[in-house]
Amino acid sequence: AQSVTQPDIxxxxxxxASLELRCNYSYGATPYxxxxxxxxxxGLQLLLKYFSGDTLVQGIKGFEAEFKRSQSSFxxxxxxxxxxxxAEYFCAVGAVRGGADGLTFGKGTHLxxxx
Amino acid sequence: xxxxxxxxxTLVQPVGSxxxxxxxxxxxxxxxxxxxxxxxxxxxxxxxxxxxIGQISSEVPQNLSASRPQDRQFILSSKKLLLxxxxxYLCAWxxxxxxxxxxxxxxxxxxx
Numbered sequence: 001a002q003s004v005t006q007p008d009i010x011x012x013x014x015x016x017a018s019l020e021l022r023c024n025y026s027y028g029a030t031p032y033x034x035x036x037x038x039x040x041x042x043g044l045q046l047l048l049k050y051f052s053g054d055t056l057v058q059g060i061k062g063f064e065a066e067f068k069r070s071q072s073s074f075x076x077x078x079x080x081x082x083x084x085x086x087a088e089y090f091c092a093v094g095a096v097r098g099g100a101d102g103l104t105f106g107k108g109t110h111l112x113x114x115x
Numbered sequence: 116x117x118x119x120x121x122x123x124x125t126l127v128q129p130v131g132s133x134x135x136x137x138x139x140x141x142x143x144x145x146x147x148x149x150x151x152x153x154x155x156x157x158x159x160x161x162x163x164x165x166x167x168i169g170q171i172s173s174e175v176p177q178n179l180s181a182s183r184p185q186d187r188q189f190i191l192s193s194k195k196l197l198l199x200x201x202x203x204y205l206c207a208w209x210x211x212x213x214x215x216x217x218x219x220x221x222x223x224x225x226x227x
Contacts, residue, residue, distance in 0.1 A: 043218035
């Protein structure tokens with residue numbers, strides 16, 4: 001069974017600083033990988049996805065993520081954060097295993113932006 | 116384009132009362148549908164998913180049930196709510212089990 005680990009429960013970053021959110025997965029084959037963002041009281045919004053090909057994927061809102069097979073990681077990055085980026089971020093892995101239940105989500109990382 | 120709706124947006128119900136939350140998807144056919152619960156400060160818990168009309172898979176034993184009476188309609192129900200049923204309920208759809216899911220705006224349920 002696949003699993004996802006987001007090691008950081010909370011991260012605090014100053015506005016304008018760079019950001020990296022960590023995500024590690026466990027899966028026996030090449031996974032499908034996703035990052036979502038959730039603002040308080042709202043649903044999840046897809047930031048970006050990786051299926052195959054170029055290991056550096058670009059998403060919405062200036063985010064990017066890099067798939068590193070050797071490290072089983074899919075870290076999310078942004079060069080310069082804005083106060084509006086404060087939210088909960090979820091990493092997810094998708095894998096079909098004969099009637100599987102879809103995506104497996106990490107427990108999330110809460111991003112706090114300091115002025 | 117595809118759109119996913121959930122209602123109601125918020126709900127306050129007494130313990131022991133019934134529950135019905137509705138989710139509908141527009142702009143796609145034969146979607147996979149999902150119900151998640153998100154307790155305060157916690158991650159997503161998958162409750163049910165459906166790959167077709169009348170096909171429901173339960174991930175967590177509880178007093179909740181789900182039904183899919185139409186291709187793009189997914190309903191979450193309970194005959195008697197518990198305090199522990201409080202939370203944020205999210206519906207999502209996808210075009211396949213391994214693909215990205217698109218989430219609705221959620222329903223905030225408070226059981227008193």
